[in-house]
Amino acid sequence: MRESGGKTYDPPTEWSMENMEETLMTLVAFSKDGDLKKALYQFIEQFKFYEQKGVVTMSSVIAHIEKRGRREAEKQFLAEKKSWSQEKKDLTQESGEMLFTLVILAQKTMIELGCSAQNACTQLGYSASICQKVLPFLN
Template sequence: MRESGGKTYDPPTEWSMENVEETLMTLAAFSKDGDLKKELYQFIEQFKFYEQKGVVTMSSVIAHIEERGRREGILEAEKQFLAEKKIWDLEKKDLTQESGEMLSTLVILAQKTMIELGCSAQNACAQLGYSDSICQKVLPFLIS
């Protein structure tokens, strides 16, 4: 809608369009917005193929174009989400593998310390300076 003096002009939604195709082609011709031109021409093509029910108004044309834009936006967002999820899943898999490798290394160090010092698993963890959370992960592999 055209803005003038801080007020917007909203035509009544019940006004019908007699020459839908010509009106939209005129809007597209004067528009500097490439996306709007594309949408208007696509609507014109659909308008030719689909039998319209009821009166066509500018409001119904805009509603149709906005709905199609929402659908396309949702599809694009879903594609982007799936692509990012795939990357995240691969990173998560790599982190899980790295975590397992680090845990194996900590267990081996604790086993060597137990053998060298002849101490218990908990003492070996303390000697190595493992935090309580690391000890909780390492001890099940040391005590069998």
């Protein structure tokens, strides 16, 4: 935007730009912005070799970059979601294994001391919440 006689001038976004690559290279050089550098490489990758996409405008370049960014964000989210699912599955399995171990310890204590399940949990120092999880397997 430029100021002209106190009024702001916005050039139309549909105007085609020649030398888009050079324009982006200049912006990258002056701004030292990593995201803009990525945008330059994306432009070169997508627009330079596919001239049939129509007139190249700054608006079309920005729209393309935003679309690509959304796709990359979606891919990253799906990868993280898959990772979270696996972590949840692993934690669920570990919880089950720990519960199994606590039940076995309580059973051994019951046999060795000849006491009830509740007393075995108390002897082992289980918290009330652990006792609630272990007792159903002992009765």
